[in-house]
Amino acid sequence: MSSTRFGRVMPSQITNPGDAEEKRYSSHRVDRVTLDSAHHCLAPKRDSSTPRHPQGYALTQRTALHWQYQVLEWAPRIQRRSSDDGVEGKREAGGQAQDSKEYCASDKDIVEVVRTEYVYTRPPPWSDVLPTIHIITPTYSRPVQKAELTRLANTFLHVPNLHWILVEDSQRRTPLVTRLLRETGLNYTHLNVETPRNYKLRGDTRDPRIPRGTMQRNLALRWLRETFNANSSQAGIVYFADDDNTYSLELFEEMRSTRKVSVWPVAFVGGLRYESPKVNAAGKVYGWKTVFDPHRPFAIDMAGFAINLRLILFKPQAYFKLRGVKGGYQESSLLRELVTLNDLEPKAANCTKILVWHTRTEKPVLVNEGKKGFTDPNVEI
């Protein structure tokens, strides 16, 4: 793979990783580096000969200089791609916000130095060969938000080549999330778009008719399409990870080999111990093992599939449907524009292992298991 694959991210807005940028980051760096928490884009300036483990990952095949160039190109660009305020004026019928394309000006005056010295002592691992996993997480402000995002960050820090796209359902990017993202040291993009009040959940928060997080996910898809060129060779996988689920690390390795769309079982959805795609002997998906409306085109939870980035870029019109989506059909509204049932790739040992749990901060409700139990009791959840 080309070493400058990320350098080609935005040809029209090449930043020369020259003095201005280095100076800005070096002032930041002074405080961080000595405390052994160096953000990975700052670390390699020091001795590459002794591979301290934070650098060990990336310095294997490239010289330090090369890696430094690549990351300085990529990481700051990704971080600064956070859009400014979402809804400044409605431009489309769907009310989706335009994110500004200019660099976020506020990052130029970073004065606050975050005390991260003892917390995340290891930057996330990075390899030149693995496809990047782009994780899209919509989030909204509520008491447990920080707890959930913290837990997610703790999980994601173990995954190599991860890029977290966090989209807030708010008018402005909140300081809580901004601070949290900076402290973790993850590669992230921080976006926001506020769901207009018509679409927000009213009254009963468990009303499934109004899909939550749709606008946020669509914004992230739009960002991906604007950032990555369909012709480039950057391999990527897109995964929609809600902030209240639990993910095992194995899941991310399973999804990395996605060619089009891969699927796997999810625990605690649909009133069952788990929902799963039905896989035949030839390793093809032919149906859905669910109780709740198994005849949906894609009877799968948001956390049960991943899409290859190429497919997203290749079909730029595919988005989640905003209006008129029946409960449980939101995933289908996107997937049916991308793949057919035949193209689905079953993962997790032909959909027999549970690698993701749709946990919420409440006890799971198993109304659909029935007396005899619908799901295979031998499958461990």
Added chain:
Amino acid sequence: MATRMKLKLKTVFVLYFMVSLLGLVYALMQLGQRCDCTEHDLPKDRTISRLRGELHRLQEQMRKSEATKQPQKHAVKPSPPTIFVITPTYSRLVQKAELTRMSQTFLHVPQLHWIVVEDSPHKTPLVSDLLVKSGLAYTHLHMPTAKDRKLQEGDPSWLKPRGVEQRNEGLRWLREDRRAQPGGESQQGVVYFADDDNTYSLQIFEEMRSTQRVSVWPVGLVGGMKYERPVVEGGKVVRFHTGWRPSRPFPMDMAGFAVSLKVVLANPEACFDGEAPMGFLESSFLQGLVTMDELEPKADNCSKGLGSDPAVEV
């Protein structure tokens, strides 16, 4: 000359025809046979094996870097004090999910030893496998709760104290294990009781590492803006800010304090009293160990818990 030429031409044509026919027959015979596609597959296979090797290498590196951070008994140079986390757990639907995300958090904490005590008459394979795969330093114990002390289906969670026998078992193992160590009594360490349904930010583990006797900090409560915290004046804890029965000797949550290993070993009788009235579980343990003004406030004199971001969410 002409006939010979004609003959030659004819032979050429015949030969050409025969060769083509033979070729056609050969091709037809090959139809339906397994084709040898190694030429096509090779680059793909090569990429796959290269990627796999890369991934494997990365994982090895990660594991190695985690391992080197936890030199256990043979440390030559003084390593930071080990944090012993005692977690009682019991079988229920979300058990695996909760333990999984706990392990993902703990993997970030250097010098951590996870003591998992199952409420079960024997070790379950679910927990055993999870611990082995986690990559953490751990001890797997089990201790069933007596039937009359166990919560029944439908009981509210506060009806009976939970995890008492398991935490006590964890303490017992710890004391026994440390006594067997060379220079056991003088070992540095911190003991923390972490339930498997909470969220922990990495900050508290570093804050608690410097515990001399018992340290405390704010704890956030899920479901509301509430939090509990010690009130600190002049660097000492004077009382506790809590909504529920503040007259308890130590009105705080299990996740809100840590005890130094020295104190635990020096008081071998100190354990949790299952008969204590509701909410007094923590007090039953701490009462014999420390007085309120000996408590060490962490998290910026327990001010970090104000409003937005406590380090622990229960």
